Amino acid sequence: MPILLRCHKGIGPAVTGTALVAADNFSARYDLDRQKGVFSRPGHKLAGQSFVDRILVLDEAKGGVASAWMLREMMERGVVPKALVFNRVNPILAQGAAFAGLTLVDRFEADVTRAFRTGDELRVDPAAGTVEILNREPPP
Amino acid sequence: MRVSDEEQAMRAGAMGEPRRWAIAHQIAVGEFFDAVDFVPVSQAHMMADTESLGDSGVAFLERLAAAPEAERRVQVPTITDPRGIDFAVYKRLGQSEAMAALEARAIAALRAFGVLMTDTCINYQTIMMPVRGEHLAYGDTGVVIYSNSLGGARSNFEGGPSALAAGLTGRTPRYGFHLDECRRPTRRFRVEARPCDLSEWGALGGIIGRACGSYWEVPLIEGIETAPGSDALKHLGTAMASFGSTALFHIPGITAEEAAFAGPPPDLVTIGRGDIDAFVAAYTAAGDKVDVVVFAAPQLSLIEMAAVAGALDGRQVHTDTTVLVATSPEIKHAADRMGLTGRIEASGAVVAAGICFYQSYAREMAEANGWTRLLTNSAKLVNIIGGYGYRPTLASLERCVASAVAGRIV
Numbered sequence: 001m002p003i004l005l006r007c008h009k010g011i012g013p014a015v016t017g018t019a020l021v022a023a024d025n026f027s028a029r030y031d032l033d034r035q036k037g038v039f040s041r042p043g044h045k046l047a048g049q050s051f052v053d054r055i056l057v058l059d060e061a062k063g064g065v066a067s068a069w070m071l072r073e074m075m076e077r078g079v080v081p082k083a084l085v086f087n088r089v090n091p092i093l094a095q096g097a098a099f100a101g102l103t104l105v106d107r108f109e110a111d112v113t114r115a116f117r118t119g120d121e122l123r124v125d126p127a128a129g130t131v132e133i134l135n136r137e138p139p140p
Numbered sequence: 141m142r143v144s145d146e147e148q149a150m151r152a153g154a155m156g157e158p159r160r161w162a163i164a165h166q167i168a169v170g171e172f173f174d175a176v177d178f179v180p181v182s183q184a185h186m187m188a189d190t191e192s193l194g195d196s197g198v199a200f201l202e203r204l205a206a207a208p209e210a211e212r213r214v215q216v217p218t219i220t221d222p223r224g225i226d227f228a229v230y231k232r233l234g235q236s237e238a239m240a241a242l243e244a245r246a247i248a249a250l251r252a253f254g255v256l257m258t259d260t261c262i263n264y265q266t267i268m269m270p271v272r273g274e275h276l277a278y279g280d281t282g283v284v285i286y287s288n289s290l291g292g293a294r295s296n297f298e299g300g301p302s303a304l305a306a307g308l309t310g311r312t313p314r315y316g317f318h319l320d321e322c323r324r325p326t327r328r329f330r331v332e333a334r335p336c337d338l339s340e341w342g343a344l345g346g347i348i349g350r351a352c353g354s355y356w357e358v359p360l361i362e363g364i365e366t367a368p369g370s371d372a373l374k375h376l377g378t379a380m381a382s383f384g385s386t387a388l389f390h391i392p393g394i395t396a397e398e399a400a401f402a403g404p405p406p407d408l409v410t411i412g413r414g415d416i417d418a419f420v421a422a423y424t425a426a427g428d429k430v431d432v433v434v435f436a437a438p439q440l441s442l443i444e445m446a447a448v449a450g451a452l453d454g455r456q457v458h459t460d461t462t463v464l465v466a467t468s469p470e471i472k473h474a475a476d477r478m479g480l481t482g483r484i485e486a487s488g489a490v491v492a493a494g495i496c497f498y499q500s501y502a503r504e505m506a507e508a509n510g511w512t513r514l515l516t517n518s519a520k521l522v523n524i525i526g527g528y529g530y531r532p533t534l535a536s537l538e539r540c541v542a543s544a545v546a547g548r549i550v
Contacts, residue, residue: 011172025353025385029192029498030527041527060354062385064524065221065279066192066499068299073194090355090385091169091296091316098168099301 156211170313342519349384
C-alpha cells in the first residue's frame with residue numbers, strides 16, 4: 001500500500017513523476033538556467049542538476065516576482081518541472097502555477113524535504129490535496 | 141471564495157475575454173490561499189520585462205490586447221516595473237535587435253490596455269507614495285516591502301499576470317498582507333551596529349531576510365533609533381525581500397504601523413558588526429579584474445545619482461571595465477536637467493533609464509561582453525546575479541567607483 005501524505009488543495013492537474021528533493025528554496029529567476037533546464041545558482045543544493053520533468057520537492061519559494069511569467073514560458077518550451085511540491089509557497093509561485101497550468105501543492109503535515117526522497121515515484125493530486133509515494137511501503 | 145454579481149458576470153465572459161481570464165486567474169489564486177472574497181485596489185504595478193515574459197508572454201499579452209477597447213482597458217491605474225531594454229543604450233550594452241523588437245511588441249500591447257509605462261521599481265520615490273491602509277496589487281518585491289512597511293499600504297507580491305489581472309478587474313483576492321493577522325511580527329531582531337552605507341543597509345536586509353526565510357514571516361527590528369533615509373530603507377527592504385521573500389518589516393518608531401506580537405515575543409536574534417562584515421566578506425574578491433560595475437537593483441534615486449556623479453567627477457572608468465547606472469525615466473529627466481547624467485557619462489559610464497540590470501537579459505549581456513566579475517553596492521543584485529553566471533562582489537559606492545577606475549577590485 002503506497003504511503004500517502006495530505007496537503008492543502010493545490011493548483012493544476014494530477015500528475016505522476018520522479019521526485020528531486022532538497023532542503024533548499026526556489027526562484028525561477030535566481031536559481032535556474034531556463035534554457036538548459038538545470039539549477040544554475042552555484043550555492044543551490046541542486047546546482048548542476050536537471051529539473052526537467054522532475055517533481056521538485058523543496059522548502060519555500062523565495063525572491064522576485066518573475067517566476068509568475070517564467071513558469072508558463074518554460075511550460076510552452078517543455079523545459080519545466082512536472083510539478084512543484086513545497087512546504088510553503090509565496091503568492092508568486094501560486095500565481096505562476098495558475099497562469100502556467102503547472103501542478104503545485106504545499107502545506108503538508110510533515111516536512112516534505114524529509115518525507116520525500118530523490119527517486120521516489122510520486123502521484124500528486126492537487127484537487128484531493130494528496131501526494132502518494134508509489135514505490136515505497138510504509139514502515140511496519 | 142465569495143463572488144459578487146459583478147465578479148460572476150466577469151467570470152461568465154459578459155465583460156469580455158480579458159476580464160474573464162483575469163477573474164478566473166484571481167479566483168484560482170484566491171482559493172489556493174483561502175481568500176474569503178475580493179478587495180478593491182487603487183493601483184496595480186506590473187512586472188513585464190521581456191526577459192521573463194519571453195515570446196510566449198508577449199504573445200499572451202497581444203492576444204488579450206486584441207480585444208475591443210472597452211473590454212481591454214484597465215479599471216484602475218496600472219504602472220510598470222523596469223523593462224528589459226532602454227532603446228537609447230541597448231546597442232552599447234550588447235543587447236540584440238531581436239530583444240529590442242520583442243520589447244517594442246510588449247510595450248505596444250501594454251499601452252493597448254491603458255497601462256502607464258512608468259518603467260520603475262522606485263515608484264514610491266518617484267511617482268506616488270502609497271498611504272496607510274491603501275489596498276494595492278503591486279509587483280516587484282522591493283516596491284511591495286517598502287509600500288507595506290514605510291507606507292502602511294496593503295499588498296501581496298503580485299507577479300506580472302496577477303498585477304495585470306488586478307488592473308483589469310480593479311480588485312485582488314483578500315489574503316496575506318491585506319489581512320490584519322498576517323501583518324503582526326513573528327520574528328524579533330536587534331541591530332547592535334548601525335550600517336555605514338547603502339551596501340551595508342542591504343547587507344543587514346540580507347541577513348534578516350535569510351534568517352526569516354519565508355514570505356509569511358514578519359520581522360520586527362529593534363535598535364535602529366534614528367530614522368535612516370529613504371535610500372537606506374530602500375536597500376534594507378529590497379535585500380530583505382530578495383533573500384527572504386519578506387513582504388513587510390517593522391521598525392518601532394520609524395515604520396508605519398504599531399507592531400505587536402500575537403503572543404509572547406519570540407527569541408531575540410542580535411546582529412552585530414561581525415555579522416555585517418561576514419555577509420560582505422562572503423562576496424569578496426580583492427584584486428580581481430572587474431568587468432562590470434552596476435549601480436541598480438533598485439533603480440537609483442536622484443540623491444543616489446548625485447552621489448555617483450560626485451564620486452566619478454574628474455575620473456575615467458578603466459577601458460576594460462563597464463559602469464552601468466540605471467534609474468527611472470523620471471529621475472533620468474531630472475538628472476539630465478541638473479547635469480548629473482553629463483557628469484556621470486563624462487567618466488565613460490553608461491546611464492540607462494527604465495531598466496534594471498537583472499531584468500535586462502543579464503546572461504546574454506555577459507556572453508556578448510565577456511563579463512564575469514560584477515561589482516555593485518546592491519545586496520539584492522549580488523543575491524540574484526550568481527544564477528546568471530556572474531561572480532558578484534558587494535562594496536560601497538566609493539569602492540565601486542575606485543575599482544571601476546583601477547579596473548580591479550580595490
